[in-house]
Amino acid sequence: MVRTKINIKNLNIWFGDVPALKNLSIKIYVNEILSVIGPSNSGKTTFLRMLNRLNELETNFKMSGQVEFDNQDIMKMNVELLRKKIGMVFALPLPLPLSIFDNIAYGARMHGVKNKKKLQQIVEQALQKAYLWDEVKDRLDVSAFKLSGGQQQRLCIARTLAVEPEVILFDEPCSGLDPISTAKVEEAMLKLKKDYAMVLVTNNVKQAARVGDSTAFFLSGELIEVDKTDKMFTVPSDKRTDDYIRGKFG
Amino acid sequence: MRKFKEFLIEKLILICGLASIFFVVLIFLFLLKEGLAVFKTVSPAKFLLGSKWYPISEPPQLGILPLILGSLLVTLGAAVISIPIGVASAIYIAEVAPLKLKEILKAGIELLAAIPSVVLGFIGMVTLVPWVKNIFHLPTGLTALSGSIMLAFMAMPTIVSIAEDALYSIPKSYKEGALALGATRWQAIWRVMLPAASSGILAAVMLGLGRVIGETMAVMMITGNAAVIPHSILQPTRTLTATIAAEMGEAVVGSEHYFALFAIGIVLFVISFGINVTADIFLHKRKW
Amino acid sequence: MVSSKKTEKIAFFLLFLATLLIVVPVGLIVVIIIKKGIGAISWQFLSDIPRQGMRAGGILPAIVGTIYLVLGALIFALPIGLLAAIYLSEYAKDNYLTRIIKLAIVNLAGVPSVVYGLFGLAIFVVFFKFGTSILSGSLTLGIMILPVIITTSREALESVPYSFREASLSLGASKWQTIRHIVLPNAIPGILTGAILGIGRAAGETAPILFTVAAFYLPQMPKSIFDQAMALPYHLYVISTQVPNVDEKIRYGTALVLLFLVLFMNLIAIIIRYQFRKQKKW
Numbered sequence: 062m063v064r065t066k067i068n069i070k071n072l073n074i075w076f077g078d079v080p081a082l083k084n085l086s087i088k089i090y091v092n093e094i095l096s097v098i099g100p101s102n103s104g105k106t107t108f109l110r111m112l113n114r115l116n117e118l119e120t121n122f123k124m125s126g127q128v129e130f131d132n133q134d135i136m137k138m139n140v141e142l143l144r145k146k147i148g149m150v151f152a153l154p155l156p157l158p159l160s161i162f163d164n165i166a167y168g169a170r171m172h173g174v175k176n177k178k179k180l181q182q183i184v185e186q187a188l189q190k191a192y193l194w195d196e197v198k199d200r201l202d203v204s205a206f207k208l209s210g211g212q213q214q215r216l217c218i219a220r221t222l223a224v225e226p227e228v229i230l231f232d233e234p235c236s237g238l239d240p241i242s243t244a245k246v247e248e249a250m251l252k253l254k255k256d257y258a259m260v261l262v263t264n265n266v267k268q269a270a271r272v273g274d275s276t277a278f279f280l281s282g283e284l285i286e287v288d289k290t291d292k293m294f295t296v297p298s299d300k301r302t303d304d305y306i307r308g309k310f311g
Numbered sequence: 312m313r314k315f316k317e318f319l320i321e322k323l324i325l326i327c328g329l330a331s332i333f334f335v336v337l338i339f340l341f342l343l344k345e346g347l348a349v350f351k352t353v354s355p356a357k358f359l360l361g362s363k364w365y366p367i368s369e370p371p372q373l374g375i376l377p378l379i380l381g382s383l384l385v386t387l388g389a390a391v392i393s394i395p396i397g398v399a400s401a402i403y404i405a406e407v408a409p410l411k412l413k414e415i416l417k418a419g420i421e422l423l424a425a426i427p428s429v430v431l432g433f434i435g436m437v438t439l440v441p442w443v444k445n446i447f448h449l450p451t452g453l454t455a456l457s458g459s460i461m462l463a464f465m466a467m468p469t470i471v472s473i474a475e476d477a478l479y480s481i482p483k484s485y486k487e488g489a490l491a492l493g494a495t496r497w498q499a500i501w502r503v504m505l506p507a508a509s510s511g512i513l514a515a516v517m518l519g520l521g522r523v524i525g526e527t528m529a530v531m532m533i534t535g536n537a538a539v540i541p542h543s544i545l546q547p548t549r550t551l552t553a554t555i556a557a558e559m560g561e562a563v564v565g566s567e568h569y570f571a572l573f574a575i576g577i578v579l580f581v582i583s584f585g586i587n588v589t590a591d592i593f594l595h596k597r598k599w
Numbered sequence: 600m601v602s603s604k605k606t607e608k609i610a611f612f613l614l615f616l617a618t619l620l621i622v623v624p625v626g627l628i629v630v631i632i633i634k635k636g637i638g639a640i641s642w643q644f645l646s647d648i649p650r651q652g653m654r655a656g657g658i659l660p661a662i663v664g665t666i667y668l669v670l671g672a673l674i675f676a677l678p679i680g681l682l683a684a685i686y687l688s689e690y691a692k693d694n695y696l697t698r699i700i701k702l703a704i705v706n707l708a709g710v711p712s713v714v715y716g717l718f719g720l721a722i723f724v725v726f727f728k729f730g731t732s733i734l735s736g737s738l739t740l741g742i743m744i745l746p747v748i749i750t751t752s753r754e755a756l757e758s759v760p761y762s763f764r765e766a767s768l769s770l771g772a773s774k775w776q777t778i779r780h781i782v783l784p785n786a787i788p789g790i791l792t793g794a795i796l797g798i799g800r801a802a803g804e805t806a807p808i809l810f811t812v813a814a815f816y817l818p819q820m821p822k823s824i825f826d827q828a829m830a831l832p833y834h835l836y837v838i839s840t841q842v843p844n845v846d847e848k849i850r851y852g853t854a855l856v857l858l859f860l861v862l863f864m865n866l867i868a869i870i871i872r873y874q875f876r877k878q879k880k881w
Contacts, residue, residue, distance in 0.1 A: 113769060120692050145771030155766045158785055168770035171780070173313075217766075224770055317775045321690070327679050328686025331703040331749065334742050338710060341721040399617035407611050408618075419622040425865045426628065427803025428712075429832040430854050433839050434628050437847075467621050497607035518709070525711025527806040528832075532840055552713045552806070559717070559810050564725060576717040580710060587709040591702055 063090045066228055066258040067112060072126035074107055076119055081107040083282045085126070089228065094250065094259045096273025096290065098266055100305070103279040105262045109230050112260065113147040114140050130228075145172060148221030152233040154213030156205035156220075161197050164205045164216060168224035183223050191219035192249050211242025218249060229253070231261045235268065247272055266306055270294050278302045342580055346573030349373065358574060364538040366558065366568040373571045375578070377540045381455070381548035382524060384541050385534060388459025389466055389523045394516055396463070397470030401515070404471065405478040406500050417472075424468035432529035435461040440533055447545055453535030455548040461529050466519035473518055473594075477511020478504055514593035521586040525579065527552040551575050632854050639852025648818040649829075653838050654845050656818075658853055663820055664733070664828030665802055665860070668812065671737025671824065672744055672801045677794055680748030684790075687749070688756040689778055708746035713806040715743045720810040734824040736812030743807055744797035751796060755789020756782055788875035792868045799864035803857065805832040815841070831857045 067089040074082040082104045089095055089112075097105045110116045111128060114135060128135045135143055145168070157164050165184040166174075174180055184201070188194040193215045197208070205216055214234055221229055231250070235243040250259065250272055263269050269276050270290060277287035278299075286299050297303045349358065353373050361374015404416050439460060444452030485507055489499035505512070535547025536557060549557075555572050562568040643657055650656030683700075691697040719739030729735045759782050767777040783790075814827040815837055821828040835853045838845045 115765060115769060118765070118768075141771045141773050143771075144769055149769040151762070151766065151769075153762075155762050157763055157766055157781060167767070167780070168772070171767075171770065171772040171776050220770065317773060320775055324682045324686045324690060327682030328691065328700060330679050330683055331700055331707055331745065334745065335703045335706050335710075337722070338714070338718045338742075341718055341726070342714070345717075345721045345725075396617045396620050399614045400621055403611070403614035403618045407614055416618055416622055419625050421865070422629070422862070423621065423625045425799060425803075425861055426625075427805070427832055427857060427861055429803070429805045429836050430632070430858050431628070433835055433850065433854050434631065436839060437850075438631070464621070464624065471621070495603050495607045497610045498603060501610075521709050525709070525713070527711065527713040528836060532836070552711055555713050555717060556806055556809055559720070573717055573721070576714050579714050583709045583711055583714075584706055587706045588702065591705055 063093065065089070066091050066131065068129040068132075070127045070129070072111065072128060073124060074104075074111060074116065075123045077121040081282055082111070085284050087277060087284060087287055089258050089260060090275075091258045092254055092256075093274040094254055094261055094272055095287075096269035096276040097260060097262045097279060098264075098269045098276060098305070099279035101264070102281070104282040105279045106232055107282075108279070109149075109232050109260060109262050112228070112230055113144045113149055115149070145224050146226055147228040147230060148224060148226035149230040149232065150214070150217050150221055150234045153237050154210055154217055156208070156213050156216055159205060160202045161205050161208070161216065162201040165220050165223045168220065172224065187219040187223035188216075190222050190249075190253065191215045192245065192252075193219055209242070211238050211245055214238060214242065214246055215249060218246070218253075222253075226257065228258045228260070231259065231263075233263055234261070236264065243268075266308075278305060280305070339580060342573055342576045346570060346575075346577045349567065349570035349574045352567055353571075358571070359578075362540055364554070366562075366571055371567050371571075373567065375551070375554075375571075375575060377538050378549060378551045378554050378575070379578075380540055381534070381538075382550040382552070384455050384544060384548055385458045385462060385530065385550055386520060386523050388455060388544055389462035390516075390520055392460060392463035393466040393470060393519060393523075397467045397519060398474055398512060398516070400467070401471045401474035401478060401512075402500060402505075405475045406496070406504065417475075420468050420471050423464065424472075428465065428526060429528040429532075431461060431465060432532035435529060435533045443545075449545055451535060451547065453533055453547050455534055455541055455544045455546060458530050458534035458548070458550075459544065461533055462523045462526055465526055465529065466523045469522050470515045470519035473515035474508070474512045477508040477515060480511070481507045510593045510596045514590040517586050517590040517593070521583055521590070524586075525552060525583055527556050531556050551579055555579075629858070632851060632858055635847070636851035636853075636855030639848040640855065644849075644852055645856070649816065649834075650818070653816060653834075653842050654849070658831070658834060658856065660817060660820055661829040661831045661834040661853075662856065664812070664814075665831045667733050667821060667824075667828060668736050668740060668808065668830055669798050669801045671733060672740035673794060673798060675738055675741035676745050676748050676797060680745050680793070680797075681752050681790060683745075683749045684752035684756055685778060685783075688753050689774070689782065704746045704749055707742070708750075710743075711806075712743065712804055713809075715739055715807040716809050716811060718742075719807060724811055730825065731810070731812060731814075731827050732825045733812055733821055733828050736808045736828075736830075737824070739807045739811050740801040740804065743804065744801050747797045747800055748793045751793025752786070752790045755786040755793065758789065759785045788871050792872050795864050795868040795871070799861045799868070802864065803832055803861045805830075805836055808833060831860070 065088050069085055069087050072082055072085040099105050107116060116122050157167060162184055165187050166180045169180060169183050185194060188197065193212060196212060205213065208216060235246055261272055273290045275287060276290045276293045278285045280301060286302055294306060297306065358373055358375060360376050362376045363372040363374050364377055365372040404413055408416060435457060439457050440452035443454060443457045481504060485503050486499050489503045530550050531553035534549065536549045536553055537547040538549045541548040555575055559572050562572055645657060646659050647657030648660055649658065719735055723729045723735035723738050724731055763781050764777050767781045808830055812828055812830065813833040814829050817827060817829050835857055838853060839850050
């Protein structure tokens, strides 16, 4: 039985007077990866940043409609708690200017964990889940910027995992990575699926097909269609989806 | 608990954010509080336009026209010297100088900005003042001219650095466009860069002259401090700022003289406020 | 084309001359002061009180007075300035209030130094009855250097990449936690630079302390913040204009010490800035 984690109803978003998302309704399920594809400016990143309320940082942000997380309206939740439960991995590897250890421990520390042993445990677990532990266990105190791009991105995944989220958002996580690093990140995502609900925004249609259980196609702020990935990539119901997947535009 | 602490900190941040407004208003209010009292004895018109400044005679004569004209004269002299040199040097540094030389020149100009005005005043006294005296065969070298030269120097770092910023912030494409059409670098600078940067350069000049009008110590040390209406740039003069600095020490708190000096402070505050607001408007005006 | 090339040569040469007209005298001023002042510098000059009506002895009380004043100004201005900078870089929205705050900062920076002196006299000396004292002078100088500290700190805060803030927030850190643990630590060199530039500025100013602190001749150390004190820039002013027959060496020596102090501060600021740029992590 698949369980709904996030339920979005009639969501509209504007920045100033410019609409970014139009009347969007979609569900995100536990233990599934939802791939979101679409050309640039199609609203997919806005959609992602809505889920952990990062859009609010823009001063001209306006919205209508509802986003429910475990049946709670996220706009009424404590924003820090929401962001703890809905983690995010950004397009470019974005380590904080701290050591590897401190990067991973950062979230836990901010949520009040002070015990050294506990922190060490959290760091090790998170790094193992992101398949980075073996590569960095001997140099946890060096700056995170010393890692390679792929390692940095897995560090960011580990950092997100360390705050024990329930949903993980990936915003084009492999756009700056080479194919081998990309494969490692994808592998990590597939293995994490058993514990989390995940959303992957990507410009890479093949990646969406490789990783996603379901795929959603966005165009100009509208959700054109969402379906099981197999079906979407074989018999899409909308011609525009077909064109995009076949590379006719975008 | 953590929430409450953060709430307090964020309120404190807001309060400090407003501190600048608070202090500007506070300065103005206290100047008014102490300065307006002078208008019980002299009318504002007589104060501003009166040609005699004898604050300690009986009854005191409190006309600051000689001081205003003194400030104007010295500032005008400084403007004539500092604007062409300052703007030229800004162009050289921004557009012409090779990178290494540019760094050295900028450091030199920052150095000038850092020298305390009392040190410049002292150097002016021992070098510039005797030169002016000998070159023009004057009884004293403590003249408006000496003050103007010294002040021109003090205005230059402001003029150069802001004008250079203005030139620097013009999109590269402007110059490249001109060069692509076959203009020489100088033509590109003269015909394209300077007009495009004009409002920034104007702001630079205004802020530089604002510094000149407000400058106190150097001026007091080398202009000779004669509170009479100046007839020539080769005479001693006295500025608004120097008057306050020189006389406040002797003025009795609560006396006419004391109030009058604060009223001069109001005049200076209003002038600097006007200059800064106008310059700010110019700086935020973008043509592209 | 030949003639326009020639015009260019002449124009560039004139621009170069103009620049020399500024930079060469600056060099000369520094060289003259060092050359004529270095002879006066001795241990006694730096560690003795002024004697014989400031015609002999040293300048220690003036040095100490300046240090007190400057530290006092910094203790007052740094916290306020830093928090104001945080407000502008992290909290302020693009609205009228922000515009007015920025304008107020520009104006605060533009108020003539002697007007600061008047203000300090009216509010701290007379109104709050602190008297002519180190406290009054420090507060006056503190308000005066506030714009320097706000502007440089704000630049430092804003140079921390925006993405760091997002990363921190996305982990569930609150806004203040993000500022405290991510933004501030990475802005410290810039903030330090601002503080040091502020110190340099405060150390060299004379007009704001004329009526708020400065003692003409006080050959002893200040004992509390409610004491009057001598200060280097005022001392230089006094011995160059108010006291006849002071040995030139003493004047140049005092000027040299003051210049050294101010330039030293600026040098430290430049070094910090340079080091920071070199090892910037992002």
